[in-house]
Amino acid sequence: MSVNPPDRTFSGQVAIVTGAGSGIGRATAVAFAEAGAHVLGVGRRAEPLKETAAAHAGIDILAIDVCADGAPAEVVAAAVERWGRLDHLVNNAGATAVMPLAETDRKTITGLLALNVVAPSLLAHEALPHLRRSSGSIINLSSTYGHRPMAGGAHYSATKAAVEQLTRSWALELAGEGVRVNAVAPGPTRTDVMLHAGLTPEAADDMYAYERDRIPTHHIASPDEVAHWILRLADPAGRHATGQVITVDGGLELV
Structure with missing residues (x-):
């Protein structure tokens, strides 16, 4: 698994990647490590994290529920204790939910907010003193549906809209301190997120097929394709870019 970084851009730097046990998080952890970074891959489940760590010697792991x-x-202390610094925080861990208004329940709403909004906020808060010292960056993961309506997924969309506003507001707040904050908003990407949302494999395949027909490029992204843009936004050479939300969805937001 690789996004084929052209050089060791992040040599000696330290990145925390949440949700690193699979999908975009795993691809991002591997990509950072291949580009020279020390990576702390964080997730709830130990076994998938071990598979991520096995992909590259530059990845250490921490099994923990970031909502706890x-x-x-x-999480932040673990990275700093191991490597003495922190340069990048990638807030990738998140959840989705297929929940029409008629079926809305409090537990699902609070769970989405806790993982998609509260946990990234508290991670960023803890990381900030270290990112100030390193002139580092925060990369948040949004979604096409953070700025595009999603019938049957209003609360998921609302949490991602919140992530985009956090990104812009933090970027404005921290620009004078040398800390950049950006976001990547993927469209449909081939991961196991739909299975964790409760869909059967067959239902997930049907949803991907439906989305593929709607996407102008008729392509469902791979995790590597999204990880490519996460690394580009973290790249120190892009230090003049902050407060940006880069949508990677094959043009879906245009239709």
Whole structure:
């Protein structure tokens, strides 16, 4: 798994990647490591994280629920204790939910907010003193549906809209301190997120087929294709870009 970075752009730097056990998170962790970074891959499940770590010697892992009390501080401390610095925080961990208004329940709403909005906010808070010292960056993961309506997924869309506003507001707040904040908003990407949302493999395949027909390029992205843009936004050579939301969806937001 690789996005084929052209050189060791991130040599000696340290990145935290949440949701690193699979999909975009795993691809991002591997891509950072291949580009020279020390990577702390974070996720709830130990076994998938071990598979991520096996992909590159530059990846260490921490199995933890980022929504748990004290978890954000523990995550940041683990990276800094291992490598003495922190340069990039990638807030990738997230969840989706297929939940029409008629079926809305409190538990699902609060769970989405906790993982998609609260946890990234607290991780960024804990990381900030270290990112100030390194003139580092925060990369948040949004979605095409953070700025495009999604029938049956309003609360998921709302959490991603919140992520985009956090990105812009933090970027404005921290620009004078040398900390950049950007976001990548993927469209449909071939990961296991739909299975975790409760869809059967058959239903997930049907959804991907439906989305492929709607996407102008008729292509469902791979995790590597999204990871490419995460690394480009983190690249120190792009230090003049902050507060940006880069949509990677084959043109779906245009239709």
